[in-house]
Amino acid sequence: MEILSVTLNNFKSHSDRHFAFQPGTNAICGENGAGKTSILEAIAWVLFDYSGDYNKDDLIRNGASSAQVRVTFVSTRDGRTYEVHRCTTKSYTLYDPQLNERLPYSRIKEEVLPWLRQHLGVSPGTDLSQLFSSTIGVPQGTFTADFLLTREKRKPIFDKILKIEEYQQTYKQLNDLEKYAKNQVERLEREITYYDEELQQLEELQQKRLAQKTAIAQSQAELSQAEARLADLKQEQETLAALATRSQQLDTQLAQLAIQHQTQTVQLQRSQNDLAQAESAVAICTAQREGYQAFLAAEVAQRDLEQQRQAEQRLQKARRQQEAHLSDRQTALAKVTVQLARLANAQQEIQQLEPLAHRQIELEKAHQLITQHLQNCLSQRQTLQQQEKRLAQTQTRQTQLAKEIIRLRELQLSVDEIPMLEQQQQRLQQHLSRIVAASQFEADLQQLFMQSEAAGDRFNSQVQQATATLKDIQQKVPLWAPHLEAVLITLKNGTLCQHQFMAALRTILDDLAEQTAVTKLEQQLQTIQTTLQTARQHQAQVSNLERLLDNQAELSQEQTDLQTSLVELQNHLTAEPDLRQQQATLAAELETLNNPKGRIQLRQEELQQAATVQTEAVQLQSALSTLEAAIAHINAQLAAFANLSDQVQAQQTIKDSHRTSYENYMAQRELANTRKQRQQQVEEATAGLQQLEQAKLNATEERDRLQQTFDPNHFQTVQAAYQAANDQKVALSALLPVELKLLAELDQQLSKLAAVSQKRAIAQTALDQKKKTERFIKFARKAYKDAGPRITERYIYSISREADKLLRELLNRPNVSLQWTRDYEIVIQEGAHPRRFVNLSGGEQMCAALAVRLALLKILADIDIAFFDEPTTNMDRMRRDQLAEAIANIKTFRQLFVISHDDTFEKVTENIILVEREG
Numbered sequence: 024m025e026i027l028s029v030t031l032n033n034f035k036s037h038s039d040r041h042f043a044f045q046p047g048t049n050a051i052c053g054e055n056g057a058g059k060t061s062i063l064e065a066i067a068w069v070l071f072d073y074s075g076d077y078n079k080d081d082l083i084r085n086g087a088s089s090a091q092v093r094v095t096f097v098s099t100r101d102g103r104t105y106e107v108h109r110c111t112t113k114s115y116t117l118y119d120p121q122l123n124e125r126l127p128y129s130r131i132k133e134e135v136l137p138w139l140r141q142h143l144g145v146s147p148g149t150d151l152s153q154l155f156s157s158t159i160g161v162p163q164g165t166f167t168a169d170f171l172l173t174r175e176k177r178k179p180i181f182d183k184i185l186k187i188e189e190y191q192q193t194y195k196q197l198n199d200l201e202k203y204a205k206n207q208v209e210r211l212e213r214e215i216t217y218y219d220e221e222l223q224q225l226e227e228l229q230q231k232r233l234a235q236k237t238a239i240a241q242s243q244a245e246l247s248q249a250e251a252r253l254a255d256l257k258q259e260q261e262t263l264a265a266l267a268t269r270s271q272q273l274d275t276q277l278a279q280l281a282i283q284h285q286t287q288t289v290q291l292q293r294s295q296n297d298l299a300q301a302e303s304a305v306a307i308c309t310a311q312r313e314g315y316q317a318f319l320a321a322e323v324a325q326r327d328l329e330q331q332r333q334a335e336q337r338l339q340k341a342r343r344q345q346e347a348h349l350s351d352r353q354t355a356l357a358k359v360t361v362q363l364a365r366l367a368n369a370q371q372e373i374q375q376l377e378p379l380a381h382r383q384i385e386l387e388k389a390h391q392l393i394t395q396h397l398q399n400c401l402s403q404r405q406t407l408q409q410q411e412k413r414l415a416q417t418q419t420r421q422t423q424l425a426k427e428i429i430r431l432r433e434l435q436l437s438v439d440e441i442p443m444l445e446q447q448q449q450r451l452q453q454h455l456s457r458i459v460a461a462s463q464f465e466a467d468l469q470q471l472f473m474q475s476e477a478a479g480d481r482f483n484s485q486v487q488q489a490t491a492t493l494k495d496i497q498q499k500v501p502l503w504a505p506h507l508e509a510v511l512i513t514l515k516n517g518t519l520c521q522h523q524f525m526a527a528l529r530t531i532l533d534d535l536a537e538q539t540a541v542t543k544l545e546q547q548l549q550t551i552q553t554t555l556q557t558a559r560q561h562q563a564q565v566s567n568l569e570r571l572l573d574n575q576a577e578l579s580q581e582q583t584d585l586q587t588s589l590v591e592l593q594n595h596l597t598a599e600p601d602l603r604q605q606q607a608t609l610a611a612e613l614e615t616l617n618n619p620k621g622r623i624q625l626r627q628e629e630l631q632q633a634a635t636v637q638t639e640a641v642q643l644q645s646a647l648s649t650l651e652a653a654i655a656h657i658n659a660q661l662a663a664f665a666n667l668s669d670q671v672q673a674q675q676t677i678k679d680s681h682r683t684s685y686e687n688y689m690a691q692r693e694l695a696n697t698r699k700q701r702q703q704q705v706e707e708a709t710a711g712l713q714q715l716e717q718a719k720l721n722a723t724e725e726r727d728r729l730q731q732t733f734d735p736n737h738f739q740t741v742q743a744a745y746q747a748a749n750d751q752k753v754a755l756s757a758l759l760p761v762e763l764k765l766l767a768e769l770d771q772q773l774s775k776l777a778a779v780s781q782k783r784a785i786a787q788t789a790l791d792q793k794k795k796t797e798r799f800i801k802f803a804r805k806a807y808k809d810a811g812p813r814i815t816e817r818y819i820y821s822i823s824r825e826a827d828k829l830l831r832e833l834l835n836r837p838n839v840s841l842q843w844t845r846d847y848e849i850v851i852q853e854g855a856h857p858r859r860f861v862n863l864s865g866g867e868q869m870c871a872a873l874a875v876r877l878a879l880l881k882i883l884a885d886i887d888i889a890f891f892d893e894p895t896t897n898m899d900r901m902r903r904d905q906l907a908e909a910i911a912n913i914k915t916f917r918q919l920f921v922i923s924h925d926d927t928f929e930k931v932t933e934n935i936i937l938v939e940r941e942g
Contacts, residue, residue: 024143024888025097026066027104035061042936048911048919050928053938054563055607059922062892062938063160063289065092070110070139071155072131079111088112095120099144099886107139144886157184158880160890167872170860174846181847182877185818192711197804204797206363211790218783225776232769239762246755253752256745263738266729273726280719287715291708298705301698304691311691321677328671335664342406342657350652359636366633376626379619386616390609393602400599407592414585417578424575431568434561439564444555445900448548479525483518490515559925585844587883818882819845825878833870833909843875869894870909877916887917903927 026044031037036058051059067073069092074082083090089112097104103589108116117126117137128134140147145154157180158171169180696917823843830841830851840852849860849871860868873894891910895903910919911931921928929935 024099024886025919026070026888027095027097029062029066029069029095030093030939031061031065032091033084034065034090035084036083036091036941037061038045038087038941042938044918044920044936045934046917047934048921048928048932049936050932051920051922051936051938052926052929053924054940055924057938057940059924059938060612060892060938063892063920063922066094066890067155067160068092068220069094069107070096070143071151071159072136072139072158073152073155075156083111096142098142100142105142124350135465138717154883158876158883159886159888160892167868170847170849170868170872170875177847184883185815194808195501197800200799201797201804204800205794207793208790208797210784211793214785214786215369217792218779220788221779222776225780228769228772228776232766235766235769236763239759239766242755242762246752246759249748249752249755253745253748256741256748260741260745263741266732267735267738270726270729273722273729276722277719277726280722284712284715284719287708287712291705291712294701294704294708298698298701301505301694301701304694305698307691308688308695309587311684311688314681315688317687318681321674321681325671325674328674331664332671335661335667338657338661342654342661344658345650345654345657349647349654352643352646352650356640356647359640359643362636363633363640366629366636369629373623373626373630376619376623379616380623383613383616383618383620386609386613390606390613393609395608395873396602397599397606400596400602403592403595407589407596410585410589410592414582414589417582417585421575421578421582424571424578428568428571428575431565431570431571435568437558438562438565441555441558444551444558448551448555450900476525476544479522489698522744816845821876821882822875825881826874829874829877829913829915830871832912832914833874833906834867835909835912841871841874843878849875867905870905873910877913881915887915888919889916890920890922893924894921895923895925900927904930907931 025046028041028043030042031040033039036056040058042062053059064075064077067075068082089110091108091110093106093108095104095106104120106118106120108118110116115129115131117128117135117138118124119126126138128138136151137147139145139151140149143151145151169177172180234735358777377796823841826843827841831837836853838853842850842852842857844850851858851860851867851871860871863871873891877889880889894910895906903925907927908922908931909923910928913919
């Protein structure tokens with residue numbers, strides 16, 4: 024992947040910053056407190072969800088309500104460019120600039136972090152925050168700290184980075200799963216045992232069911248025979264019952280016909296009476312028809328006269344409206360007449376005001392000119408006040424600059440001592456490095472001295488024994504005496520050499536003891552380093568001296584310009600009192616004139632309306648004539664309705680004279696209209712009475728014939744036989760459901776047992792599967808238990824090999840090798856003697872730790888970027904330059920980000936991001 028840029032808005036000390044990055048080494052430089060580390064913290068917060076020990080409020084710039092960071096990067100997954108925006112109040116926003124659309128991800132844990140892992144090239148489930156803090160961007164000052172810990176404290180740190188503990192956790196977590204699988208197997212075994220107990224009664228129930236089916240078949244055969252006999256008896260019974268029923272129906276019918284005949288006779292008499300009443304009403308209506316028709320004619324004439332009255336009322340309403348309009352037009356005409364008289368006097372008044380208007384124009388021009396002069400004076404006075412304030416600020420700043428320049432010139436003395444202090448520091452460090460070697464040499468010599476002293480003692484003892492033996496032989500064998508004498512001299516010389524060698528070793532050890540006084544040298548080195556650090560801080564401040572001198576010269580020139588400008592402004596403001604006096608005089612004279620120009624304009628506007636007013640007067644005269652004509656026409660129409668009331672009264676008299684005939688006619692008209700209907704009812708009642716008499720005769724004849732063929736005694740015998748057969752059928756029918764119910768119960772029990780048998784088969788299948796699952800879980804637990812150490816060994820081997828290659832790139836020494844051991848200790852091999860991490864120099868420790876951490880990053884994640892925050896802290900210039908060149912020599916990473924407060928990395932890369940402190 025590759026990070027292209029980062030944009031900060033109100034993030035910590037940055038208000039609005041944008042930084043672009045390049046492939047290779049990106050050096051982020053600037054003074055302390057400029058916000059260099061904040062750039063890496065912003066990238067970590069957005070891409071790795073890492074905020075360290077900060078809470079959300081700590082990320083927001085003072086005075087702001089929220090902080091926003093936008094990071095643009097090239098994805099490892101698809102090689103495309105994406106933008107990730109994060110806000111302290113609105114969370115994440117993912118954007119694809121190539122498609123120009125926002126990606127539909129907002130939930131951090133469920134959507135955003137998985138998406139970032141994919142595009143950063145990190146395996147699923149990786150803790151991005153921990154990956155950054157432990158490998159990609161180790162916090163300042165802690166780069167080598169983990170490797171200096173003891174074995175017990177190192178192990179949990181790197182076990183977590185390598186995810187070794189996940190295998191042990193999985194092994195422990197699978198214990199509950201194994202117990203669960205075992206419980207499942209035991210549960211199924213108990214279920215199968217319970218099913219076997221229930222299935223023991225299956226055979227007995229099957230035999231009972233067979234016997235019950237035989238009994239049901241016999242009962243069904245007997246029931247069929249009884250149903251056949253019952254059907255024969257039922258048919259004969261139904262035939263006889265039909266005859267008996269018909270006989271009863273005929274008796275009932277004759278009784279009903281007698282009643283209906285009587286009722287119909289009464290109905291005929293009533294209809295004949297109603298017909299007589301209707302004929303009487305017809306006679307009355309015929310006698311009163313003439314008076315009824317005269318009443319109706321008078322009522323029609325009265326309605327016509329009522330409509331004429333409504334027309335008269337409408338005409339009167341219209342006349343009142345026209346009279347109202349006439350009054351309105353007369354009032355308007357009076358107003359227009361007054362307005363015309365006023366317009367006749369307007370022209371004369373305009374001629375009188377024209378000389379005064381010319382004088383008003385002259386006074387207004389003079390007043391406007393003076394007002395402009397006074398406005399310029401006001402603007403110059405404001406400028407004067409601003410420049411006086413600015414002059415005071417400039418003088419204050421000049422004083423502060425003078426004090427700061429004096430202070431920086433005093434600090435220059437300590438800055439000039441930096442080269443001498445660096446030489447002293449380098450000399451003491453070299454001396455201390457030689458002391459470490461001398462201490463190792465002393466230890467080796469001490470061990471050699473002790474071994475040699477023990478061997479010398481044994482040698483002296485053996486020489487003494489050999490000398491005594493040789494002298495004894497020399498006395499006993501004189502011929503060997505000369506040869507033995509040479510041997511004795513050789514043994515004596517060997518003893519002497521042994522003593523001389525031990526004395527020399529003792530002298531060397533005494534000299535080395537005096538030369539390895541490390542404490543005093545370390546105290547001197549600490550003092551020089553403190554002084555050097557203070558001098559470098561002074562150097563950073565003294566570097567601003569030239570800029571301050573330039574600022575001082577600029578301020579002096581600005582003071583001179585301001586003083587000259589102030590004199591000019593004060594000269595211009597001397598004329599302001601005279602201008603104000605002239606302005607007051609002109610204003611008083613204008614007020615005395617009372618605006619003749621405005622009054623002329625008002626009269627001219629009135630004169631412009633003269634034609635309109637004249638036209639309006641003519642229109643009003645015309646409207647008055649029209650309205651008067653309309654009123655006269657309405658009066659002519661109303662004259663036709665003069666006798667309308669007398670006509671209405673005459674028609675009312677006619678109605679009153681014929682009202683009795685009208686009311687009698689209306690009272691009998693409805694009854695007279697029913698004469699034809701009542702005549703028809705009399706005819707229908709007569710015909711119905713004849714039909715009833717014929718039906719009664721027919722029913723009597725049929726009843727007599729039926730009594731000759733029907734025997735009641737035989738009918739009772741057949742009914743008794745039918746009842747006996749029916750009782751037998753009912754008994755058999757009642758017995759059969761009981762037997763069927765018993766069979767159903769047996770079938771239900773057998774069905775339940777069949778279900779139990781099926782459940783047992785299912786349980787047996789599940790038991791076999793659960794046993795397989797239990798065996799697999801046991802195998803998986805053992806596999807996870809054994810996999811941890813093997814995977815650790817594989818990781819250690821791969822990381823150690825990658826770190827070994829990176830270390831040679833960093834140190835540019837082909838004969839050096841690095842090994843990362845199983846207990847996470849770094850061992851450097853150069854020549855014949857291996858060296859542990861604690862025995863390495865500060866620069867070597869930094870390079871070795873850097874190699875291992877970069878190797879971790881390459882092996883554990885497909886990420887080819889890394890961040891270094893002040894990696895040269897507490898290093899002298901030579902080691903700083905060496906580490907900078909070493910980091911620049913790394914070719915297996917696409918991007919490296921290095922924060923530095925000096926120019927160490929500016930010499931080895933062209934990708935420099937200079938961060939300046941914001942005001």
